[in-house]
Amino acid sequence: MLFGIEWDTSSDLAFAISILPILLRGMIVTIQATFLGFFVALVLGLIFAALKAAPLKIISWPAGVLTEFIRDTPLLIQLFFLYYVLPEYGLVLPAFLTGALALGLQYSAYTAEVYRAGIEAIAKGQHEAARALNFTSLRTFTHVVLPQAVPRIIPAMGNYLVSIMKDVPVLSVVTVLEMLNVAQIVGDRTFNYLIPLSMVGGLYMIMTLVASGGVRWLDQTLPKRGLSLK
Amino acid sequence: MSDTIIKFDQVVKRFGALTVLDHLDFNVQRGEKVTIIGPSGSGKSTVLRILMTLESISEGIVSVDGEPLWHEERNGRLVNASEAHLRKMRVQLGMVFQQFNLFPHMSVRRNITEGPVKVLGMSRQDARERAEELLEMVGLANQADKYPHQLSGGQQQRVGIARALAMRPKVMLFDEPTSALDPELVGEVLNVIGALAEEHDLTMLLVTHEMRFAREVSDRVCFFDKGKIKEQGTPDELFTDPKEERTREFLKAVLEG
Ligand SMILES: Nc1ncnc2c1ncn2[C@@H]1O[C@H](COP(=O)(O)OP(=O)(O)OP(=O)(O)O)[C@@H](O)[C@H]1O
Ligand SMILES: [Mg+2]
Numbered sequence: 001m002l003f004g005i006e007w008d009t010s011s012d013l014a015f016a017i018s019i020l021p022i023l024l025r026g027m028i029v030t031i032q033a034t035f036l037g038f039f040v041a042l043v044l045g046l047i048f049a050a051l052k053a054a055p056l057k058i059i060s061w062p063a064g065v066l067t068e069f070i071r072d073t074p075l076l077i078q079l080f081f082l083y084y085v086l087p088e089y090g091l092v093l094p095a096f097l098t099g100a101l102a103l104g105l106q107y108s109a110y111t112a113e114v115y116r117a118g119i120e121a122i123a124k125g126q127h128e129a130a131r132a133l134n135f136t137s138l139r140t141f142t143h144v145v146l147p148q149a150v151p152r153i154i155p156a157m158g159n160y161l162v163s164i165m166k167d168v169p170v171l172s173v174v175t176v177l178e179m180l181n182v183a184q185i186v187g188d189r190t191f192n193y194l195i196p197l198s199m200v201g202g203l204y205m206i207m208t209l210v211a212s213g214g215v216r217w218l219d220q221t222l223p224k225r226g227l228s229l230k
Numbered sequence: 231m232s233d234t235i236i237k238f239d240q241v242v243k244r245f246g247a248l249t250v251l252d253h254l255d256f257n258v259q260r261g262e263k264v265t266i267i268g269p270s271g272s273g274k275s276t277v278l279r280i281l282m283t284l285e286s287i288s289e290g291i292v293s294v295d296g297e298p299l300w301h302e303e304r305n306g307r308l309v310n311a312s313e314a315h316l317r318k319m320r321v322q323l324g325m326v327f328q329q330f331n332l333f334p335h336m337s338v339r340r341n342i343t344e345g346p347v348k349v350l351g352m353s354r355q356d357a358r359e360r361a362e363e364l365l366e367m368v369g370l371a372n373q374a375d376k377y378p379h380q381l382s383g384g385q386q387q388r389v390g391i392a393r394a395l396a397m398r399p400k401v402m403l404f405d406e407p408t409s410a411l412d413p414e415l416v417g418e419v420l421n422v423i424g425a426l427a428e429e430h431d432l433t434m435l436l437v438t439h440e441m442r443f444a445r446e447v448s449d450r451v452c453f454f455d456k457g458k459i460k461e462q463g464t465p466d467e468l469f470t471d472p473k474e475e476r477t478r479e480f481l482k483a484v485l486e487g
Contacts, residue, residue: 129331132282133345133397134320143344147335 026182040104045111070109099171118149158215241290252457265444268454324394339374364392384415
């Protein structure tokens with residue numbers, strides 16, 4: 001029994017059907033962690049990208065070193081760091097939040113790169129036209145640069161969304177009850193690992209296909225030109 | 231009485247070790263139509279880009295309508311211009327680019343109205359009406375809802391002209407406006423610029439390799455060489471009877487090429 005749901009071991013099929021609701025509980029946690037992590041990665045990545053592009057070296061340099069460090073170290077280390085070190089400084093977060101933060105932090109180093117490439121791909125002439133029309137730098141960024149950069153970065157960001165989803169099982173080491181962790185507990189208690197693990201594999205494939213399809217749809221729906229932030 | 235709207239006074243522009251403008255003196259009168267010609271790298275674009283505040287200057291003073299462009303007076307001293315000063319000065323100038331530089335994600339109408347509405351504070355209604363007038367003027371009535379990529383190069387450049395005019399500049403800068411166009415589309419853009427040249431009050435600075443057109447529309451032609459004006463005069467003087475050997479060589483090369 002897990003989450004108050006009993007399993008039925010009379011046959012493989014009955015077992016699979018009986019543990020599906022249990023695995024789906026885990027799947028909801030996986031999806032929540034994915035989207036929270038992705039959101040953190042999108043916001044933090046934009047901040048990193050802006051800091052790295054700063055004209056002052058004392059700002060851009062530490063931002064560059066920090067993102068490089070994040071990129072070059074395993075997610076698990078960052079997760080342990082946040083989970084075990086932060087509480088020593090009085091910051092105690094639930095395991096789920098800590099995990100989603102770690103995911104977001106790790107991936108912000110990658111999304112920062114995507115933002116940078118997307119923004120730098122905007123032709124110099126666009127900045128010059130905006131200046132000739134006397135736009136402020138803020139308006140140039142929000143009305144000229146971003147609307148042209150966003151459609152370009154969607155495919156790359158979508159790939160990271162799927163990667164984050166596939167990294168969520170790492171959070172099981174800090175006790176987050178995401179889908180794989182749930183499947184493992186079921187296995188531990190029933191001595192049947194094959195069925196829950198296969199089901200997790202299948203559910204993951206469905207989630208990944210849906211996410212990829214969604215990104216592709218978004219990419220095709222947002223026209224490359226004619227896109228306005230309004 | 232002379233009424234100088236643009237004045238370059240001993241202006242030097244360097245890119246690192248490269249001197250692009252070398253103690254340039256250059257004046258333009260209000261309403262004057264001036265064409266700049268010269269070999270590649272002689273500093274023609276740089277002159278326009280400095281006026282549009284896309285490029286700063288290394289030495290000297292540039293004035294627009296009697297006020298320094300790249301400097302401002304503070305406590306009785308000339309100091310480097312602040313962004314606020316540049317913003318104030320910039321409204322007097324408009325620029326048409328070789329590569330058009332339209333905003334690809336905005337409709338033709340929004341390309342033209344965005345500046346007047348967001349920068350000049352014009353009402354959306356007025357800006358739209360003005361855009362319709364301008365589009366009519368450049369021969370693109372009924373194209374307002376299209377996006378730049380749906381237009382030919384010649385049409386895009388005419389939108390570029392309308393977009394610059396919508397800001398009601400005193401001075402229009404054209405940097406090789408037809409160089410990126412297929413030959414059969416050059417005429418339609420030159421016709422628009424030619425019509426604009428009829429406007430008495432508008433000052434125009436045009437960099438072009440279209441010598442026949444320059445001859446028709448300009449009051450004065452300046453031949454740039456190595457960051458200086460080597461020779462200038464009315465189109466007739468310069469094209470039929472150039473004094474300098476360099477001018478003759480250049481014209482010969484362009485007219486034969
Ligand atoms: N941002 C820059 N950095 C370094 N050098 C530059 C820069 N902009 C222009 N230059 C150099 O300055 C010189 C003059 O450039 P400019 O664009 O004014 O020439 P031009 O007369 O317009 O030539 P063209 O007919 O080829 O357009 C060229 O040698 C060019 O390479
Ligand atoms: Mg040039």
